[in-house]
Amino acid sequence: MLRISCPWCGEREEIEFSYGGQAHVAYPKDPHAVSDDDWAQYLFMRDNPKGLFLERWVHAHGCRRWFNMARHTVTHEISAVYKPGEPPPAGGK
Amino acid sequence: MQRFSLLSLLKNSLSGHTDWKPFWRDAAPKQKYDAIIIGGGGHGLATAYYLAKNHGITNVAVLEKGWIGGGNTGRNTTIIRSNYLWNESGALYEHALKLWEGLNDDLNINLMFSQRGVINLAHNQADVRESIRRVEANRLNGIDGEWLTPGQVKEFCPIIDISRTARHPVLGATLQRRAGTARHDTVAWGYARAADSLGVDIIQKCEVTGILRENGRVTGVRTTRGTIMADKVGVVAAGHTSVVAAMADIRLPLQSHPLQALVSEPIKPIHPCVVMSNAVHVYLSQSDKGELVIGAGIDTFNSYSQRGSFHVIEHQMAALIELFPIFSRVRMLRTWGGIVDVCPDASPIVSKTPVKGLFLNCGWGTGGFKATPGSGWVFAHTIATGEPHPLNAAFSLDRFTSGALIDEHGAAAVAH
Numbered sequence: 001m002l003r004i005s006c007p008w009c010g011e012r013e014e015i016e017f018s019y020g021g022q023a024h025v026a027y028p029k030d031p032h033a034v035s036d037d038d039w040a041q042y043l044f045m046r047d048n049p050k051g052l053f054l055e056r057w058v059h060a061h062g063c064r065r066w067f068n069m070a071r072h073t074v075t076h077e078i079s080a081v082y083k084p085g086e087p088p089p090a091g092g093k
Numbered sequence: 094m095q096r097f098s099l100l101s102l103l104k105n106s107l108s109g110h111t112d113w114k115p116f117w118r119d120a121a122p123k124q125k126y127d128a129i130i131i132g133g134g135g136h137g138l139a140t141a142y143y144l145a146k147n148h149g150i151t152n153v154a155v156l157e158k159g160w161i162g163g164g165n166t167g168r169n170t171t172i173i174r175s176n177y178l179w180n181e182s183g184a185l186y187e188h189a190l191k192l193w194e195g196l197n198d199d200l201n202i203n204l205m206f207s208q209r210g211v212i213n214l215a216h217n218q219a220d221v222r223e224s225i226r227r228v229e230a231n232r233l234n235g236i237d238g239e240w241l242t243p244g245q246v247k248e249f250c251p252i253i254d255i256s257r258t259a260r261h262p263v264l265g266a267t268l269q270r271r272a273g274t275a276r277h278d279t280v281a282w283g284y285a286r287a288a289d290s291l292g293v294d295i296i297q298k299c300e301v302t303g304i305l306r307e308n309g310r311v312t313g314v315r316t317t318r319g320t321i322m323a324d325k326v327g328v329v330a331a332g333h334t335s336v337v338a339a340m341a342d343i344r345l346p347l348q349s350h351p352l353q354a355l356v357s358e359p360i361k362p363i364h365p366c367v368v369m370s371n372a373v374h375v376y377l378s379q380s381d382k383g384e385l386v387i388g389a390g391i392d393t394f395n396s397y398s399q400r401g402s403f404h405v406i407e408h409q410m411a412a413l414i415e416l417f418p419i420f421s422r423v424r425m426l427r428t429w430g431g432i433v434d435v436c437p438d439a440s441p442i443v444s445k446t447p448v449k450g451l452f453l454n455c456g457w458g459t460g461g462f463k464a465t466p467g468s469g470w471v472f473a474h475t476i477a478t479g480e481p482h483p484l485n486a487a488f489s490l491d492r493f494t495s496g497a498l499i500d501e502h503g504a505a506a507v508a509h
Contacts, residue, residue, distance in 0.1 A: 014402065014404070036496075040493045044493040048335035048434075050333070050349075
């Protein structure tokens with residue numbers, strides 16, 4: 001089980017959290033001007049790297065707030081936890 | 094190929110079983126092939142076999158970065174069934190099940206294919222309605238299916254707890270009698286042996302590191318054992334498909350997750366069928382050796398680590414003991430994980446790509462084993478002719494743009 005440091009509550013066990021997938025996938029600025037291909041990119045296509053991954057988590061059984069995390073998908077090492085709106089650490093994908 | 098028969102068994106027993114030949118040659122890569130299959134799992138090997146057998150394309154290499162039978166083909170819970178909801182999935186999985194029914198003879202090997210019946214439990218009214226709907230949909234598609242009352246469930250699987258006070262009350266179940274299990278790694282070995290006998294090169298310890306392209310066409314692959322040229326390349330890399338596709342600048346709707354399974358110590362025959370429960374993440378069968386073979390759910394986060402979290406197993410075992418109190422003191426022997434590539438609609442992608450000559454067979458998620466023969470059959474057709482077989486036309490990569498998704502989360506039976 002991962003030990004995740006919620007930026008508001010501190011370190012907790014993974015079962016208190018829910019996973020939100022890839023971080024920094026922005027909603028299209030003008031949804032009416034988006035082509036089918038771009039919708040598919042926004043809705044379904046995701047990075048799936050073997051290595052460092054920037055992802056969203058929510059502290060579902062705690063403060064219920066969202067945050068972002070940089071985690072390695074092989075070692076599971078968590079290298080950064082940061083709040084929404086804050087820039088990702090360098091080297092993330 | 095050295096064929097198995099009663100006569101060959103007797104003959105070899107006289108010489109102390111020292112004259113059996115290896116199942117396949119340890120091939121070294123040639124410079125050029127007509128087709129390359131990336132990934133030597135069951136699906137990749139079946140693809141190579143049907144390329145040779147159905148389409149006469151025998152100058153084929155299967156590139157495996159590890160060893161045959163070391164990936165998901167040797168890590169699953171061996172369940173085979175075809176009771177999927179939608180017409181497209183029903184047709185594809187039923188085609189696979191029909192091939193399973195003749196596969197021992199076709200591959201001349203004992204796959205220990207056992208049509209012992211699979212039941213899917215319903216624990217609440219929503220499950221009941223959904224399950225009956227699925228049985229009816231299956232029957233309309235010519236796939237066998239039955240609805241069982243709790244009493245009939247108890248008759249079919251006597252060790253299950255159907256009392257009304259149970260934590261997960263059994264309100265009924267679907268039954269597919271033709272469904273069952275097979276010996277998983279023999280499936281890989283059997284396809285490898287049969288493909289090799291038709292001239293396919295099976296190349297192990299050969300990891301693909303790049304996909305070569307020219308003017309939007311694939312021309313070959315770079316590997317840890319040198320560059321290999323081919324005009325047609327099929328990617329069948331399961332959990333690592335996104336990594337391979339990225340080498341050709343293709344972005345996919347896949348996410349890779351660990352999926353765990355475990356086995357108990359061997360016990361006497363007690364469990365006559367396969368029991369699955371969508372709602373509480375239990376799927377259970379008993380191997381011929383006597384081990385209970387138990388599947389758990391996926392870890393929610395992306396991972397390539399081939400190991401899952403303990404709390405996933407703990408959660409799953411708690412539900413298992415509620416359903417089967419008789420197993421409360423059985424000890425578990427081993428757990429392991431495999432990396433599965435999950436699609437947003439829990440259906441596979443067997444498709445052409447924007448790169449000419451490059452084909453994808455992926456997204457089977459938590460349930461690829463059952464589809465092995467059918468998957469290889471339609472993917473071989475797609476690679477050989479350049480166009481999808483009618484059975485996999487709907488499973489194209491385009492469906493994520495057109496919106497024609499095939500939502501099989503209900504029938505996939507493992508929580509995603």
